[in-house]
Amino acid sequence: MIEVQHLYKSFEDKSVLNDINAVFDNGKTNLIIGQSGSGKTVLMKNLVGLLNPTSGKVLYDNRDFITMSKNEKVMMRREMGMIFQSAALFDSLTVLENVMFPLDMFSSMNYKERVKRAQECLDRVNLIDAQQKFPGELSGGMQKRVAIARAIVLNPKYLFCDEPNSGLDPKTSLVIDELLSGITKEYSMTTIINTHDMNSVMAIGENILFIYKGNKEWQGTKDDIMSNTNEKLNDLVFASDLFRKVKKAEMAEGK
Numbered sequence: 001m002i003e004v005q006h007l008y009k010s011f012e013d014k015s016v017l018n019d020i021n022a023v024f025d026n027g028k029t030n031l032i033i034g035q036s037g038s039g040k041t042v043l044m045k046n047l048v049g050l051l052n053p054t055s056g057k058v059l060y061d062n063r064d065f066i067t068m069s070k071n072e073k074v075m076m077r078r079e080m081g082m083i084f085q086s087a088a089l090f091d092s093l094t095v096l097e098n099v100m101f102p103l104d105m106f107s108s109m110n111y112k113e114r115v116k117r118a119q120e121c122l123d124r125v126n127l128i129d130a131q132q133k134f135p136g137e138l139s140g141g142m143q144k145r146v147a148i149a150r151a152i153v154l155n156p157k158y159l160f161c162d163e164p165n166s167g168l169d170p171k172t173s174l175v176i177d178e179l180l181s182g183i184t185k186e187y188s189m190t191t192i193i194n195t196h197d198m199n200s201v202m203a204i205g206e207n208i209l210f211i212y213k214g215n216k217e218w219q220g221t222k223d224d225i226m227s228n229t230n231e232k233l234n235d236l237v238f239a240s241d242l243f244r245k246v247k248k249a250e251m252a253e254g255k
Contacts, residue, residue, distance in 0.1 A: 001026045002047065002158065002190050007056030009042055016042050018214045020056070027188045029181050029204045031195055034211040035236060040194050041162070043211065047192065048080060048160055049073060060158065078106055081151035081189075085163040087143040089135040089150075095122065096131040099150045106154060121149035125179060141172035148179055152187065159184065161193040165200060173197060177204050198237050201225070210236070 002024040009017040017039050024030040032040040045051040047058055049065060058065040065076060089098050099118040103109060109117065122128045125145040135143055144164060151159060161180060165173040181204040184191040195201065201208060205222035210233050218230045225237055 001061060002192070003057075003059040003062075004043075004047070005057040005059065007043070007046065007058070008054045009039075009046060009051065010054045016214050017046070017053070017211075020211070020216050022209050022216060022219060023207075024190055024192050024209075025207050026190045027185060028191070028206040029184050030190070030192045030207045030209070031201055031205045032192065032209045032211065033195060033201060033236065034217075036196075038211045039214040040211050044160060044162060044192065044194050048082065049077065078154065079157045081154065081156035081159045083144070083147045083151045083159070083161040083164050085166045087135075087140075087147040089143055089146060091135050093134075094131065095127065095133050095135070095138070095146050098135070098146055099153055102150060102154050118149070118153055121153045122146075124152075124183070125149045139172075141168055141175065144168065144172075144176055145179065148176075148183070152183060155187065157189060159189045159191040161191070161195075163194055163196065165195065165197045170199065173199065174203070180204065198239075201237060 004020050004022045007017055007020040008015070020043060032043060034040045042051065046053050053066065060076065063076070065073065068076060090101065093101070096115070096118055099121055100114050103114040103117060107114065119128060119131065122131055125148050127142060127145050127149065130138065130142065135146070138146065164176050164180065168176065177200050180191060180193065183189070193200070202222050202225070205225070208220060208222065208225070209216065210218040212232050218228065218233050220228065225233070228234065
């Protein structure tokens with residue numbers, strides 16, 4: 001579990017996050033949503049240590065990440081997996097070598113064990129047959145799946161995903177959502193996803209944090225969204241006619 005307590009972040013005289021309090025549950029897909037410029041990316045960067053908050057706490061299973069020593073933070077980061085918006089694969093390495101990279105850096109496994117572990121993760125994302133290909137030979141969706149395999153190869157306790165469906169078509173986005181949701185439960189991870197994709201929100205949003213102009217505006221589940229009365233959240237989630245029709249239909253049924 002990750003808990004944020006009274007988190008503030010400012011850049012010079014500009015306040016970006018204001019008194020954020022939230023809990024991200026273990027074994028669930030936790031989504032952070034909000035309009036561009038709302039502060040959700042800044043929040044994730046504070047969670048993983050790419051930025052330091054102006055004040056507040058970031059607790060990993062009651063361990064305060066902010067006050068840890070440099071060595072403690074290095075050890076803590078070994079418990080984290082990260083999926084970047086661009087997949088961020090190494091073009092000069094094969095798919096297998098990309099997935100093995102964290103093992104090469106941080107594990108004590110021998111070469112044969114590292115290969116086996118990387119192949120297990122590639123098999124989990126249905127890309128074992130692509131292990132000798134290079135990233136440039138793969139589609140965007142396949143690259144994201146390689147990034148997922150690389151992110152889980154060290155068996156992380158915490159998985160962070162920055163816009164994992166960015167640039168993908170709806171069908172491929174659904175595949176990525178299902179993978180992330182399934183892997184979260186399999187590994188009992190605390191998964192946190194920044195997303196603009198409202199289809200993802202309604203498909204896998206077990207715990208959703210909505211940030212508006214740097215403030216925590218709402219938190220709940222995808223089921224709670226259908227009955228919420230927060231106008232700002234409704235403007236974001238139900239911007240499309242499809243979602244508005246779904247909500248209207250469910251309200252008519254008394255759900």
